[in-house]
Amino acid sequence: MKITDAAVYPYPLGDASVRRLALEAAALGFDSIVAADTPSGTYAGVEVRSGLMIRDLPVKDVISTVKRAKDFGRVISVNASNNNFNRAVIGIKGVHILRGIQLADKLAFDHVAAKMAADNRVAVDIDLSLIIHARSVVRQRAIHRYMDILVLEQRFEFPVTLSTHARSLLDLRNVRDIAGLCSLIGMDVPDVERALAGVGTILTPLQPSVQVIA
Amino acid sequence: MSVRPPTLREKRRYILVRIEPAGTLLEQKELYYAILDATTTLWGDATAAIITPAVVALEHGHVIVRCRRGTERELSIALSTVTACRDLRICLRIIAASGTMESLRSRFRPKKLPKTKSVPGPDAVLQPEVPATGAGSGTEPVQQECTFAKKTFVVLQCNSQKVDVIEKGFKNTNRLFLTKDDLEDLNATTISDRI
Structure with missing residues (x-):
């Protein structure tokens, strides 16, 4: 099980280099990070996975972008939009994570989308930056949406990932802090551990429970 | 009361x-x-x-x-x-x-080192005290300026691998968090495509 931060933004998107983020992530208890627009590699014992964040594109363009990118072993994530878009994106082979569900409209992720996500092993991302940085109504709405998503997760068992969306060292949080923040949305420690291992889960190919030998 | x-x-x-x-x-x-x-x-x-x-x-x-x-x-x-x-x-x-x-x-709190008594001989020359440097003290002798993304930065803090820099001048005062490896790579003529 690899404890992973599912989205960080190194320089030039943020103010820290990917090496420094990896160094800090190691000190904070992470085994790997998903860094946007960065080549993969390992630094200070932390595996840096290359991430591709797709946003504000129609479904047709998302399909072509995913086709081009999926052979390079990148972690592909798409920003959520309305319900039809989300269902279409979840059905695309090669998409790993659906992000920004807390900013989409209320009915954007329903039980049908949850069932599809579970079947296609597409993770739903929980963005902790809103809980850390936002105040009052924005944070309350985000907590409410995450609690709603976790109800569906317990019913349909689709993968969940946790991300800090750190653009700086100062935005990273250690694993214990993340567990504390996740307790605000009703996640207990085993849930948090499963979610932190979510990126590893979706990238590991499924092995059939029954193997036909002859 | x-x-x-x-x-x-x-x-x-x-x-x-x-x-x-x-x-x-x-x-x-x-x-x-x-x-x-x-x-x-x-x-x-x-x-x-x-x-x-x-x-x-x-x-x-x-x-x-x-x-x-x-x-x-x-x-x-x-x-x-x-x-x-x-x-x-x-x-x-x-x-x-x-x-x-x-x-x-x-x-x-920094731990106090045990004092060792040494009596200087008659020919001993008094040396000026050198401030402690290294990973433990949090400061290391580093170059005061460095180049990064074709801009000149001033080193604010240097602790083992970690280097904090700030752009020289008064317009942009955002701190950048780098490592020594970054500065070596960026000061080189070619930038490798690995991490």
Whole structure:
């Protein structure tokens, strides 16, 4: 099980280099990070996975972008939009994570989308930056949406990932802090551990429970 | 008014926190307001009154925050939502919790080296004292300026692999967090496509 931060933004998107983020992530208890627009590699014992964040594109363009990118072993994530878009994106082979569900409209992720996500092993991302940085109504709405998503997760068992969306060292949080923040949305420690291992889960190919030998 | 006996006083706990980025100068009162604001916005007035957070010490880049016993979890979650003090971006990293301040102080106070008595001979020449350098002291002799993305930066802080820089001049004063490897790569003529 690899404890992973599912989205960080190194320089030039943020103010820290990917090496420094990896160094800090190691000190904070992470085994790997998903860094946007960065080549993969390992630094200070932390595996840096290359991430591709797709946003504000129609479904047709998302399909072509995913086709081009999926052979390079990148972690592909798409920003959520309305319900039809989300269902279409979840059905695309090669998409790993659906992000920004807390900013989409209320009915954007329903039980049908949850069932599809579970079947296609597409993770739903929980963005902790809103809980850390936002105040009052924005944070309350985000907590409410995450609690709603976790109800569906317990019913349909689709993968969940946790991300800090750190653009700086100062935005990273250690694993214990993340567990504390996740307790605000009703996640207990085993849930948090499963979610932190979510990126590893979706990238590991499924092995059939029954193997036909002859 | 007489002081309450220890058995009648409310039980308290102390949380040791490290301030990042290193070298940030803060005032105790401002930090208290930042922590109180974070606690109140997250838990509300009623719970913040139960937690009763207080900044009791600010020294060597570390803070000791006091709370009521049993509310350490709530306070530590609130501390992880502190993102700024005054207009400075900061981050509070929780190190430990304890029932006494003294045990927390022993965690960050520099340990005194045992003194060795040596009597200089008659021919001995007195050398000027050299400040301690290296990973333990947090400062290392480094180049004061470096080039990064075709811009000149001034080194603010250097601790083992970690290098904090700030752009030279007065227009852009954002801190960049780099490593020594980054500076070696970026000062080289070619930039490799690996990490």
